[in-house]
Amino acid sequence: MQSRKEKGDIKPAAVGIHSLRTDLKYPLRMNFYDKPPTEDITIEEFETAALDRLRVLAEIESCFARNRTWEDTRKIMDEIFIKHLPLDHSTAKTKPIDEQRRKDHIGHFVLRFAFCRTEDLRRRFIKAEVMLFRLRYADEPATEQQAFMNSKDFDWQLATPEEMQGILQPMPSESQGRYYKLKWTRVPNLVERREVIMKGGMAYVHSAKQAEILYREFQTHLEKELEATAKALPRLDEDTRLVPILDNLSKGFQAGVASQWSDVEGSPDDTLTAEMIDEMAYKHFPACMRNLHMCLRRDGHLKHFGRLQYGLFLKVCGLSIEEALVFWRKAFRRPDITDDKFNKEYKYNFRHSYGLEGKRANYAAKSCQQIIMAGARSAGDSHGCPYIDFSMENLQSALLTMYGEYGLSSTDMPELMELVKKKHYHVACTRVFEITHSRQGVKKGEGVGAGESVTHPNQYAARSRELSQELKKKAEGETDVVMQ
Known part of the structure; x- marks a missing residue:
C-alpha cells in the first residue's frame, strides 16, 4: 500500500504543525501574503509600516547593486531587520510577535499599491521581496520551515x-x-x-x-497579485489621503529611503564656527552639499531652496544660529546685498529655519529622499542631487573636481556611472564615500558603517568627521609613544 508521499502528496506527516502557537493571530512568521489586512488601519500606521519595510527593501536593493555575497547580505540585513522590521520566531514568547507580524503584513500590502504602477517598479519590488522572503526562510528553524510548508x-x-x-x-x-x-x-x-x-x-x-521551488512559487504568486493590484489601483484615485503617500513611497527607492538621520537634531562633539565651513566642505561634505558650497563661493549667493537645503544641513552639522548669520553674511558678497538688505530679506528666514521665528518649529535637515523628491530645478538653482540632476559628463567632471585630491580618479568613473544609469544614486554616493575614505581604512562594501548606504547628507558628513577624528587620535597616540 502506497504512502501519502508516494501518491504525490508532498506534505510529510505534519512535523512542526503542532508547535504552532494558538494564542497568535499570525501563527507563522513566513507569509505568502494571500489575504489583505481587513482590520481598521490608521493613516499613521499605514505610512509607518510601509516606510520601515521600504527601508529594508531599499537596503536589499543596495546589496544587489553592490554585488554582495549571500553571506555578506545576510550579515548586513540582520542588523537592518532589527532596526526597522524585526520579526521574531514563534519561540520568542516575551516579544510582541503579533504586533510585529501585523506591521509586516500591512507594510507589504501598502507597498504593493505603491509599486504596482509600472513594470520597472513591479520588477524591482518583486526582486527585493523575493530576497526578503529568502533571507527569512533561511533563518527559520527546520520545524517552522516545515510548519509553513504544511500550511500551504x-x-x-x-x-x-x-x-x-x-x-x-x-x-x-x-x-x-x-x-x-x-x-x-x-x-x-x-x-x-x-x-x-x-x-x-x-x-x-x-x-x-x-x-528553490518555494522561492519561485512566491515570486510567481507576487507577480500575479501585483498585476491584479494595478487593475484595482484606479479606485484609490479619489482618496486624497493615500495617493500622496503612495507617490512618495514609490519615489523613495531612488534615494534609498530616509534613514533615522531624518530625525537627528543633535550636533557632533566639535561645535562649528563660520570660519571652519570651508575646510569642512572640502573634506567631509557629500556631493550635493559640496556643490552648494562651491556655487555659494562662486556666485556670492544662493536662491531660496539652495539656502534652505544647505542651511538646515549646516545646522545639524553643529553650526549655531549666531555663527550661521556670520557665515551667510560673509558668503553673500554681492555688491547689491548690503547689511540692511541682508537683515531685511534674509536674516528672518535663517532664524526661522532654526525655530526662532514664525511657528518656531525645529526643522530637520533634508534627507536624500526629500532632496530627490523636491522635483526639477529651475534656472539658477543649485540645490538637488548631482547624481540625478547633472549630465553624465558634468557629473564626472564635478566628482573629480570635488574629490580628486582624496583618491577619486577617472578609473573609478565607469563603476560610478553604471550605478547612476541604473538609478542607484545613493549607492553611487556611498561608493564615492568609500573611495575617498579608503585612506582612513574604509573598504569597499563597508559604506558609512556596517555596510549601510548613504541616505542622508548629514549621515555622510558625520561619519566622515568621525573617521577623521579617529585618525587624528591614532596619530596623536603614536606621537606620544615616540616622545616617551
Missing part, C-alpha cells in the same frame, strides 16, 4: 520510484532524497542553471532544492 497547498507531485528508475541510473537510495515533478516553466531558474533533470517537458527537482 502546493500542487507539487512527488515522482514515483518507477518514474525515476527510467530516468536515473543507478537508482538513488532513499537516503539520497526524492524528486519533485513539475512543468519546467515553473522552475526556469533551476532549468537555466542545469540543476534539474528534464524529460517530456517536465522538470524533476531533487528534494534538496525544495526551497
Whole structure:
C-alpha cells in the first residue's frame, strides 16, 4: 500500500504543525501574503509600516547593486531587520510577535499599491521581496520551515520510484532524497542553471532544492497579485489621503529611503564656527552639499531652496544660529546685498529655519529622499542631487573636481556611472564615500558603517568627521609613544 508521499502528496506527516502557537493571530512568521489586512488601519500606521519595510527593501536593493555575497547580505540585513522590521520566531514568547507580524503584513500590502504602477517598479519590488522572503526562510528553524510548508497547498507531485528508475541510473537510495515533478516553466531558474533533470517537458527537482521551488512559487504568486493590484489601483484615485503617500513611497527607492538621520537634531562633539565651513566642505561634505558650497563661493549667493537645503544641513552639522548669520553674511558678497538688505530679506528666514521665528518649529535637515523628491530645478538653482540632476559628463567632471585630491580618479568613473544609469544614486554616493575614505581604512562594501548606504547628507558628513577624528587620535597616540 502506497504512502501519502508516494501518491504525490508532498506534505510529510505534519512535523512542526503542532508547535504552532494558538494564542497568535499570525501563527507563522513566513507569509505568502494571500489575504489583505481587513482590520481598521490608521493613516499613521499605514505610512509607518510601509516606510520601515521600504527601508529594508531599499537596503536589499543596495546589496544587489553592490554585488554582495549571500553571506555578506545576510550579515548586513540582520542588523537592518532589527532596526526597522524585526520579526521574531514563534519561540520568542516575551516579544510582541503579533504586533510585529501585523506591521509586516500591512507594510507589504501598502507597498504593493505603491509599486504596482509600472513594470520597472513591479520588477524591482518583486526582486527585493523575493530576497526578503529568502533571507527569512533561511533563518527559520527546520520545524517552522516545515510548519509553513504544511500550511500551504502546493500542487507539487512527488515522482514515483518507477518514474525515476527510467530516468536515473543507478537508482538513488532513499537516503539520497526524492524528486519533485513539475512543468519546467515553473522552475526556469533551476532549468537555466542545469540543476534539474528534464524529460517530456517536465522538470524533476531533487528534494534538496525544495526551497528553490518555494522561492519561485512566491515570486510567481507576487507577480500575479501585483498585476491584479494595478487593475484595482484606479479606485484609490479619489482618496486624497493615500495617493500622496503612495507617490512618495514609490519615489523613495531612488534615494534609498530616509534613514533615522531624518530625525537627528543633535550636533557632533566639535561645535562649528563660520570660519571652519570651508575646510569642512572640502573634506567631509557629500556631493550635493559640496556643490552648494562651491556655487555659494562662486556666485556670492544662493536662491531660496539652495539656502534652505544647505542651511538646515549646516545646522545639524553643529553650526549655531549666531555663527550661521556670520557665515551667510560673509558668503553673500554681492555688491547689491548690503547689511540692511541682508537683515531685511534674509536674516528672518535663517532664524526661522532654526525655530526662532514664525511657528518656531525645529526643522530637520533634508534627507536624500526629500532632496530627490523636491522635483526639477529651475534656472539658477543649485540645490538637488548631482547624481540625478547633472549630465553624465558634468557629473564626472564635478566628482573629480570635488574629490580628486582624496583618491577619486577617472578609473573609478565607469563603476560610478553604471550605478547612476541604473538609478542607484545613493549607492553611487556611498561608493564615492568609500573611495575617498579608503585612506582612513574604509573598504569597499563597508559604506558609512556596517555596510549601510548613504541616505542622508548629514549621515555622510558625520561619519566622515568621525573617521577623521579617529585618525587624528591614532596619530596623536603614536606621537606620544615616540616622545616617551
